[in-house]
Amino acid sequence: MEMHITPTKALSRFIQLLDGVFPSGAFVHSFGLEPHIVLGFVNDKESLKNFLENIIEDQYQKMEFTIVKKVFTLLKEEKLNHLLKEDKKFASMLSYEWAKASKDLGENYLKHIDFDIKTSIVKSYFEKVKNKESYGNELFILSSYAYELGLDEDIFLLLWAKKSLINIASASLKISRIKPSEIQQILFSFDEILEEKIQQSSRKVSNFNPLFEEVIFSHLNLEPKMFTT
Template identity: 90%
Template structure:
């Protein structure tokens, strides 16, 4: 029988790091949830569920899930130069505000986790970020730390994705009539679905998001927000 070892220290640390209330901070792009609510596209539990599912399918499956898996593969092969190129490429595919937030949060996370790093490739990458020789996107910093602690890419992505869905869904509390208990039930229902979507993520990155485009073209004065703490 195959033996599975749960990296409890890694899980414990990521529960702490991904908690937006902690000073390491957090940011999340809403992908137009507020405009969707204002325009009446999202008005109940079911429409919110569809909105979050579309974020996973149209955004995360084609971009974030893809790049994290690539980072883990490059870390395993110890290809630092390739990681630096992918780091820069990922930033170039984001909007200016989003790329800046990703870099700021990446550097901030690094201040909290850059101690007792054992893995050579992770240590070298972190040094490049500190010396301004690498962009240091949030996902690249966190992926590298997850690799250092022995988390696999799928487990890290599950934690990261669920954290984002919680943050995005919570923005609907003050401007919609969807009950908190309904949102909790909805988020619980996503666990198995997220695992499936991570498994079936795209092999090539794409930054086209229909949710974003739809709401921008529907109402030019309403813009998807990004929340930073």
């Protein structure tokens, strides 16, 4: 019988790291939720659920899920130079505000987690970031730390995605009439599909998100926001 070892330490660390009140803070792009609410596209439980599902399918499956899996592969193969190139390439695909927030959060996380690192490839990558020889995107830093702690990439993505969806959904509380209990129900419903969506992520990274583009062209004065704590 195959034995399954629960990475208790890794899970404990990431529960702390992914909490929005963590000293390093947390950020998430809304991908146009506020404009969608103002324009009436999101106005109830079902439309909010559809909006969040589209984020998973149009954004996470084609970008974040894909890049994290690539980071884990490069770490396993100990290809540091390729990792540095992907770090820089990922930043170039983000908007200026998004890229800056990702770098700032990545560096802040690194200040707190850069201790007792034993895996040579992770240690080398962290050194490159500290020496300003690599960009240090938040997802690259967190993925590397997850790898260091022996956390499975799918479990890490599940934790990260759920945290991000919670933060995005919370933006609707003050500007819509959707009840908090309904939002909780929506978030619970994603437990059944996130694992499947992670498995079905794209092989190539893409930064085209039709959900984001739609709202930009619909109303140029209503811009998606970046939430930072």
